[in-house]
Amino acid sequence: MIRLGWKEASFYVVLLAVLISVPVLFRNLYQLGVITFMLINVLLAVSCWFIMTTGQVTLGHGGFAAIGGYLSAALIARYGMNSWLSLLIATVAAGMIAFIIGYITLRIKGIYFIVATLAMGEVIRVVFGAWDDPFGGLVGIMNLLPPNAITIPGFFKIEFASKVSLYYLTLLFVVIGIVVMHQLDRSPIGLVFSGIRQADDLAENVGINIMGYKVLAFVTGCMFAGVAGVLYTYNVGSIQPSSFTVIQSAYYLVYVAVGGSINVFGPILGALILNILSEFLRPIKELEPIVFALILIGAVLLIKGGLIGLLEALWRRTNEITARVSGKAI
């Protein structure tokens, strides 16, 4: 059951209002496109973080976004399938592939799992690049049509040809993803996840099926990566093997590391701030990776717990001070 205090509830209402009014605030279609991308990256960062809550760090997350994007694009472009059915199939397929891969690889721990997922992400990418029909080989799949319109006869018809409608569509799925993973993280299942992260042998000794929970987190995270991949193809209208490389996967990990991983707001904050930063660094494109690298190394080494940890510490400090001041006043 979702229980919210009035403070929290009003926070979410304001946030949602801001997100809904984005297309009004940003009339420029280029800016709107950038914001839509940011949302997709937020979903990828959150799903990457969700897998990390069990202590397994992945560098192959882009591979699952590629699976979702490629399957949906191929089903639409080559077999003329309805976009919504293709979204469903692509998501389920990403989950099934994640189940098989997770079941095999999640026994591996720590740095070895990182290396294994890195290899896996690259194998997925090369497989799509070498598979001409229906995935288009190295050229990929181009010129995809916008998603099918949703019609309820006699009531309304929503078309997805414009950037604004695509923004709302992306927003809807990203919010669904964040809410689902946030609620799972706060549920008893989330407690088990963090128990496994902190001491997996202890968790196993008290009778927890740690492989089962790790696979559950991995499959959930990868399914939402698949959704993000599909949203990517809807917005860009094409997908290539170069769309989701190991560098993309590294970015998702970086978002989590810079933002912090104590709760869902860490990866959200990390993805938003780094994406906005990279937008501001656009005029000095050649130098961008250097500035970026220094910021992320600095953030990881100097602020333990990431930005969200810093914010939380600040919040606690202000509360303490206000408590002390008001205590004195009384």
Place this chain on the structure above:
Amino acid sequence: MTFEILLQPLVYGLQTGLTYVLLALGLTVIFSMMNVLNLAHGEFYMLGAFTVFYMNGLLKVNYFLALAMSVVVVAVIGIFFERIFFRPARGEVVPTVIVGIGLMWLLQTAAQLLFGAQPRGMKEVFQGSVSFLNINISDSRIAAGIISILLVAGVYLFIYKTKQGKAMQAVAQDREAAMSLGIDVGKIGTLGFALGCGLAGAAGGLMAPIFFIEPTMGTTTLIKSLCIIILGGVGSIPGAALGGIILGMIESYGQTFLGYSATTFPFLIILFILVFKRTGLMGRAA
């Protein structure tokens, strides 16, 4: 099928394999001593190649001197980044990986700005070539092969026969115990990092006259080094040697007979070994 079609890849594979051994040795020394998987290892290789390119190709310094300089230059750069970036990460998994990724971007971009992004070739240092049994091998490759063997032997002697080398082994086996025996763990760690980076630089310097040089050449190199140390067994020096030669052979024959799809081999090897035999061919059980 003629005989030389089977033999030519064998010779090429052996030579590239030997250079891979240097790379993998560097990576595995750093990992086993500092618990740092240096994801920027390929960039140190790239820097070694560029050092030789500028020293020998442009400033006409003697090739062997240029090679020695590439080792020193890369080792010094390595020590610098170990001090400011890797040491504060204290061997924790996620910070170390993030620092490695950041350093990778940093060095790659810096190289692009300083040296230019286009691939460049160096004149072959040794002009001739040797042919026997209908197969051809250039003198550059022979020289690279011989120098690699000498360097590997040197590293082996250093680690197993000298006091510093034994201290390095002790740190790799048990950091706290080494510390309590009076070994300066910080200093030995720096030495290990310098050795690891210097080996990557040497590998780059040896490959510079044979392959194209470009700022992004480190990425595939990193994957190959990872593949070798996992195949051979992480932390094992004979394992790195065996793994390097095996990967050199697999690649050489794969490119000859399979073409593009051979590029997936390192990844498949990594996955296969990690899933079925975590300790690799010669690694100790952790």
